[in-house]
Amino acid sequence: MKASQFLISTQKEAPADAEVASHRLMMRAGMIKKLGAGIYTYMPMGLRVIRKVEAIVREEMNRAGAVECTMPVVQPAELWQETGRFDKMGPELLRIQDRHQRDFVIQPTSEEVVTDIARQELRSYKQLPRNLYQIQTKFRDERRPRFGLMRGREFIMKDAYSFDRDAASAQRSYERMSQAYRAIFDRFGLRYRAVAADSGAIGGDLSEEFQVIAHTGEDAIVYCPDSDYAANMEKAEALAPAGPRSAAAEAMQKVATPGKSTCADVAALLGLPLDRTVKSLVLATDETDERGEVLRSQVWLLLVRGDHDMNEIKVGKVPGLDAGFRFATVPEIIEHFGTKPGYLGPIGLKKPVRIVADREVALMADWVCGANEEDFHLRGVNWGRDLPEPHAVADLRNVVEGDLSPDGRGRLAIERGIEVGHVFYLGTKYSKPMNATFLDEDGKPKPFEMGCYGIGITRLPAAAIEQNHDERGIVWPDAIAPFTVVVCPIGMDRSAEVRAAAEQLHDELAAAGVDVMLDDRGERPGAMFADWELIGVPHRVVLSDRGLKEGQVEYQHRRDKEPTRMPLAEVAGFLRGRLAA
């Protein structure tokens, strides 16, 4: 490819709304162009990256036995009503009416459509297992689209769906996808982790996120440097500390803490470490009748250590809270605790409350909590002596660096990541409501056991940039670079020798299947180099009159500090060897 025949549109400045590096750099490198909030044209330079991502995904999906199809972008509402998602999904689901006032949606995913295909096409267990995927435009009407392709409204996703006759077979299909995802992410050339994720109501361990490591990532990834344990924050279990509980050393006393309503303020006032304090969270559950009228409510008090953070997903697994909970209202809190939030605690309640202690809190001694009286706390509190043992003990909190790894093989570390892939065992979540069944060997209809498997095709380049950039621009891994090699001739318009050498090198590399760009625009060296460093082409060869007199060119990898001189005659072979590696 020659630059004069391509559309290169680098910009000096990024738009003001570009908050993250990938957004800024993709805009400046002319890879994307904003059309509306969260809606981008993939410009030629950006589309080349996307197509390379697609090709890798497609190859590995096919290798894993998945079969590609393409489902419509505009989907009739009827199917979405069968699963209830048409009503349940919020305004993220873009709804349309056609000229006959029939309801449609723009697909955000395609579970309904693929399940509809399966219930028509896969009639016998003999046709199973089966995995159908597509690489197709999706739309989610995000309330606040931002970060360029990272959280856009229109995007391209690879979504795959597996259909199996039973849970054991579904698990094998899941494993096959999980392995295919490792192959895909390995080929991208990015640092990533496959992390265990929460699989929601279905249970089991069949949910993994594929996170590209980047310190700007929105997600915390928990891992153990001494083992292969990795999970997201919701899934990472905080083990119970090695018991037993320390003996009580202090007497309980009420202390004045005027205006100090946070654990940090109270600890500072009392001169105690934060990990001696206990935070209170008040929740409520409602028992309803058939019509949804509330019959009675139960108030809950959840306790975690002052330096820990409550994790809502974990809270939602506590027996009694697992059917749904809400925050307690202020009137409910006053009714049960006798005071407003800020000074709450488990002692001196006005009405009974179910108390759940985090595993860590359950083993604490001499701790501090609110006194259920404004401007007062209690210190020296001890379980069993000052209050009964909690009704339940559970893992309620986010893990922190240094916690024991759940696999018992070291201590946890935390880094940040960007979720680009997700493999998920669905069970019969869609097949049952849609009555999607096949005839099993015994002649009886059974619902499909399903899995779904996504990769954010247009998010991946953004994640790659978050991980790989410097002050000059993007640094693409070879596998997904828009061009792998750029040939930069200096003074091509003045020197026939430079022109001939540059064109010959370009043609030789192109003939060898290298994705090479020849910059024949006639830009000055500084501007030319700046463009390609911004765009992030990993390998650069510079040809100049002076160098060619000695038969030399300059090679520089995008990460190299300095160029390396080498003979013109050798550079093509050198590049081929380096790219094959």
Added chain:
Amino acid sequence: MKASQFLISTQKEAPADAEVASHRLMMRAGMIKKLGAGIYTYMPMGLRVIRKVEAIVREEMNRAGAVECTMPVVQPAELWQETGRFDKMGPELLRIQDRHQRDFVIQPTSEEVVTDIARQELRSYKQLPRNLYQIQTKFRDERRPRFGLMRGREFIMKDAYSFDRDAASAQRSYERMSQAYRAIFDRFGLRYRAVAADSGAIGGDLSEEFQVIAHTGEDAIVYCPDSDYAANMEKAEALAPAGPRSAAAEAMQKVATPGKSTCADVAALLGLPLDRTVKSLVLATDETDERGEVLRSQVWLLLVRGDHDMNEIKVGKVPGLDAGFRFATVPEIIEHFGTKPGYLGPIGLKKPVRIVADREVALMADWVCGANEEDFHLRGVNWGRDLPEPHAVADLRNVVEGDLSPDGRGRLAIERGIEVGHVFYLGTKYSKPMNATFLDEDGKPKPFEMGCYGIGITRLPAAAIEQNHDERGIVWPDAIAPFTVVVCPIGMDRSAEVRAAAEQLHDELAAAGVDVMLDDRGERPGAMFADWELIGVPHRVVLSDRGLKEGQVEYQHRRDKEPTRMPLAEVAGFLRGRLAA
């Protein structure tokens, strides 16, 4: 590819709403699956065809110097308001509101978006010419979607847009695309014609349709078997017959033609050939003031020969009618002709009317027309003697078989076609209203000269089937077949020898880059053959125990009546040779 790893879902019956062969066969072959009216999932078998079409289009577009990008499916209304299309386009334009009640459209084409890109990215004449294209999902909310992929609502289109600094350069860009389209359609392996089409108000000859020949096609294609002349019906010029007009032989006389209001009925009654009669069409034009109020109207009488059809596009080019016309109302007709439609003619008018004669009519002698009196016609009518020469003579009619070719090199023939591609010179139709300018060499801003170039990616397979099918199913050309070769082993589950030979042949062909399918489903021969004949794979090799005992296999092209026996050892080489040809 092995059939057991693919999704083959052939059907015995086509749905009742499948009216045309391509729709029936794509449904029966499991290539598409209906999701809603005019909305289809491209199933794995169909998607393979679409991907091959895309690949050919992409290669040739790139070769012609066009650069690929991808514009959003969901587009903000603002740009569409700039050109007025948001209001002017009818309900075919699918309109949506997002969660913030902002207006969007689902793209039916992308002129507005690409022009917006150009006005931002192409600032100097040095960046021109430029051609941007995409292969992307489109939506047109057809009132009556039908014929499967032929007239769907959601479809894939390749749309390209060229930007040039002046009309001469734009013409070269147009020619380059026109040539690229020939290369593309040649590669599809279909019989097609590039036909001149009407370029509307812009004038000039820069509009061509690419029509796949099929007797079920909706469009009439006019061509000259003795030259390369080809045009669509609107564009094909009906030349003036070689003059001069014959001398009058009859006296004009009024004849009773009770109840005979059509030319055919009158000709039969009078025992004259239909080409001696003349049809009348009454139109009107309105002169309006600035507010659109009608100041005065002009009534027109257009005359074509009784056996000819009026062409509305041609009528719209007659001076005086080219700013817009309408059909005259019955009161206007009575006011000017003194009678109701059915017996109208140019003689004995009550009020003046502008008379335009078709070129053919202008040279007729002794003709028949209405007498402007119910149940009466005139015969033996002659220009100059019975009425003045017409105010104007013009080409008003559709050409018919046997007309002189406009290039003077033979006589015209007519066949039917399906429009799959269109190249069109737009001029400044979009750049002017959108103020899309570049700085020319003289430092002044000028609007881009544009062209647009479409190919119906998902319509092409349907057109290919209309052209190539028989009672057993589809017959794909090699280039776009879902699989090029199918290997059909008989009794693979019983015979290790058959299995081994089939797998080896499959692997050998696959390694040579042949797109080969091995049917390892274990179907009985009849069902297996019927499936592949329905699906339309062009080359089939059958392996059986009996044949292999003699080292023989059977080869059959989808169009062959009988199989050809050949040695197993030679079939791979034979196929490679045949496919390379």
